[in-house]
Amino acid sequence: MFRRTLYWVDKVLTFFEEWTLFLTVLVALVTLFISVFTRYAMTYTMTWPEELVREVVMYATFIGCASAVKARSLIRIDAVPSLVPWLKKPLNFVNHAAVLGFALFVTYYGWKLVQLQLLTKQTTVILKVPQALLYGFLPLMGILMILRLVHVVTEDITGKPISR
Amino acid sequence: MDSAVTYVVLIFLGALAATVPVYLALVLTGVLGMAFFAKSTMPFDIQAMMLVQGFFKSMDNFALVVVLFFILCGNIMTSGSIVNKLIKVAKALVGFLPGGLGMAGVLACGLFGAISGSTVATVVAIGGFMIPALIKEGYPENYAVGSMTSAPILGIIIPPSISMILYSMVTNDSLSTLFMTGFMPGFLIILVFCAYTFFACRRAGMRMEAPPPLREVVAVFKEGFWALMLPVIIFGGIFSGAFTANEAAVVACVYAFIVEIFIHKDMTLAQARKVIVSSSVTSATLLVIVAGSSVFGRYLTLERLPEMITEAVVATVHSKAMFLLVVNLFLLVVGMFMDIVSATLILTPIFLPMLHEFGINSYHFGLLMTVNLGIGYVTPPVGVSLYITGAMAKKDLVWVTRAVLPFILLQLGVLGVLTYWEDLVLFLPKLFYPGSF
Numbered sequence: 001m002f003r004r005t006l007y008w009v010d011k012v013l014t015f016f017e018e019w020t021l022f023l024t025v026l027v028a029l030v031t032l033f034i035s036v037f038t039r040y041a042m043t044y045t046m047t048w049p050e051e052l053v054r055e056v057v058m059y060a061t062f063i064g065c066a067s068a069v070k071a072r073s074l075i076r077i078d079a080v081p082s083l084v085p086w087l088k089k090p091l092n093f094v095n096h097a098a099v100l101g102f103a104l105f106v107t108y109y110g111w112k113l114v115q116l117q118l119l120t121k122q123t124t125v126i127l128k129v130p131q132a133l134l135y136g137f138l139p140l141m142g143i144l145m146i147l148r149l150v151h152v153v154t155e156d157i158t159g160k161p162i163s164r
Numbered sequence: 165m166d167s168a169v170t171y172v173v174l175i176f177l178g179a180l181a182a183t184v185p186v187y188l189a190l191v192l193t194g195v196l197g198m199a200f201f202a203k204s205t206m207p208f209d210i211q212a213m214m215l216v217q218g219f220f221k222s223m224d225n226f227a228l229v230v231v232l233f234f235i236l237c238g239n240i241m242t243s244g245s246i247v248n249k250l251i252k253v254a255k256a257l258v259g260f261l262p263g264g265l266g267m268a269g270v271l272a273c274g275l276f277g278a279i280s281g282s283t284v285a286t287v288v289a290i291g292g293f294m295i296p297a298l299i300k301e302g303y304p305e306n307y308a309v310g311s312m313t314s315a316p317i318l319g320i321i322i323p324p325s326i327s328m329i330l331y332s333m334v335t336n337d338s339l340s341t342l343f344m345t346g347f348m349p350g351f352l353i354i355l356v357f358c359a360y361t362f363f364a365c366r367r368a369g370m371r372m373e374a375p376p377p378l379r380e381v382v383a384v385f386k387e388g389f390w391a392l393m394l395p396v397i398i399f400g401g402i403f404s405g406a407f408t409a410n411e412a413a414v415v416a417c418v419y420a421f422i423v424e425i426f427i428h429k430d431m432t433l434a435q436a437r438k439v440i441v442s443s444s445v446t447s448a449t450l451l452v453i454v455a456g457s458s459v460f461g462r463y464l465t466l467e468r469l470p471e472m473i474t475e476a477v478v479a480t481v482h483s484k485a486m487f488l489l490v491v492n493l494f495l496l497v498v499g500m501f502m503d504i505v506s507a508t509l510i511l512t513p514i515f516l517p518m519l520h521e522f523g524i525n526s527y528h529f530g531l532l533m534t535v536n537l538g539i540g541y542v543t544p545p546v547g548v549s550l551y552i553t554g555a556m557a558k559k560d561l562v563w564v565t566r567a568v569l570p571f572i573l574l575q576l577g578v579l580g581v582l583t584y585w586e587d588l589v590l591f592l593p594k595l596f597y598p599g600s601f
Contacts, residue, residue, distance in 0.1 A: 017441075021445070025236075029414060033414050061223050061448045064444050073446070076185045102188050105195070
């Protein structure tokens with residue numbers, strides 16, 4: 001039952017991450033390309049693509065980073081386990097604990113920052129996107145990380161990948 | 165150094181050794197340092213909020229876009245057929261010489277490096293194809309694996325280069341000028357590797373073959389035309405001043421997509437989606453280190469650690485030549501354990517004040533750091549390239565390490581030349597961008 005739930009949670013999260021990452025990055029690529037084009041073809045410089053693209057990079061970094069927890073592709077230094085192989089497993093759990101700590105930290109303080117922004121009602125300069133929404137990436141990242149962590153830790157404890 | 169800083173640095177190194185992801189090690193030590201060791205009276209809550217805000221704000225930077233799009237560009241290349249066409253072109257150019265296919269492999273790494281900013285992408289793209297091809301042609305296995313593990317260093321030396329992008333972000337140097345420093349060293353490495361291949365293969369009894377007829381060469385170039393235009397767009401765009409680095413990366417991505425999907429017809433839309441998603445995750449794993457180092461950096465600045473280290477170094481090392489030697493040795497050791505992105509982001513702010521003390525040009529140093537840490541891709545125990553080609557050739561770490569040894573020596577020789585012959589590195593950038601000096 002637990003594994004089944006995890007399987008479906010993973011499905012939903014992967015779908016969410018992949019499609020939002022794809023669409024945001026695609027939109028960034030297309031807008032920047034159009035802005036290069038208009039600068040040359042119509043000697044008209046748009047100001048909003050830069051801001052939009054900056055926001056996309058923030059989204060892609062924070063959400064991509066959560067997605068990397070499951071893919072186990074975060075950059076780390078593997079010197080110790082490659083020299084002392086039996087340490088690999090215990091270190092994995094040290095690792096998970098560190099990620100959990102960070103996820104909780106970023107969720108809690110990220111949420112506090114969101115509340116602060118809601119209070120001051122600040123928006124971005126050009127597109128008038130509420131800052132609260134952008135700061136929302138932080139708690140979102142934290143929560144996604146925790147969910148991904150449950151998945152990875154279960155796999156590590158049982159030694160079996162989660163699939164149907 | 166006072167004891168608080170020592171503890172924090174030890175915690176940091178401990179976390180790295182315990183395989184905690186690099187960005188997390190940076191954030192955790194930054195937070196711990198601020199909360200428990202720094203001499204500040206601010207309550208923890210406020211401090212933590214400021215650190216998280218700094219973490220967030222550090223990503224709000226237009227210059228980071230270039231990382232995402234150059235990674236994307238390299239990945240489009242790897243999944244489509246552009247790599248294949250580049251290898252064909254390289255083969256047509258030098259394939260008939262003794263050891264021609266080996267040289268073609270090195271040249272292909274150079275061509276690919278002119279499009280991609282990463283060594284790992286180059287190893288995967290070129291090595292995956294060339295190692296079996298070389299072995300099939302009768303080259304010794306250790307040559308095939310050794311050269312195709314080490315030549316991909318060209319990926320980060322020949323611009324665009326991810327580590328140069330990050331270095332210039334830390335130092336506020338002009339990215340185009342820094343890119344310019346990569347060409348001569350790149351050519352030098354190609355030259356040295358090709359010469360080694362030539363003599364090694366001639367001694368092994370390989371002879372020159374008849375060069376391919378001109379018609380065939382023209383046909384290969386025609387087939388590879390769209391692929392070869394890609395570096396032209398990137399360099400032509402950046403160095404003529406038509407594009408900023410950001411714009412060049414974007415245009416290159418759009419161009420590569422159009423070529424692969426509509427002209428070569430080697431990529432489906434579903435594949436295109438996969439490439440975009442995987443590239444954004446890869447770039448996230450790099451950029452989050454930038455965010456982490458901003459948290460750690462805040463603590464370092466508060467404690468004046470870079471200044472303290474500079475004072476200590478200036479007091480013990482007296483000449484520029486000696487300093488460069490010490491730094492090179494230090495970086496080689498760091499490169500054995502740490503990847504180039506983390507090392508560049510963590511160490512550049514510490515070295516920066518020293519460059520000024522010793523009168524070292526920061527573009528020259530950026531290039532040295534890139535080459536030096538690039539060698540770290542092929543040094544055990546943590547040489548990413550070693551593991552990749554090892555898996556390709558089904559060999560263990562010790563075997564691959566022995567195979568790359570002659571190439572590491574060649575690279576070290578080149579590094580020595582680049583270190584002490586500053587003009588070789590700075591000649592092109594001075595010619596094109598006199599304003600940066």
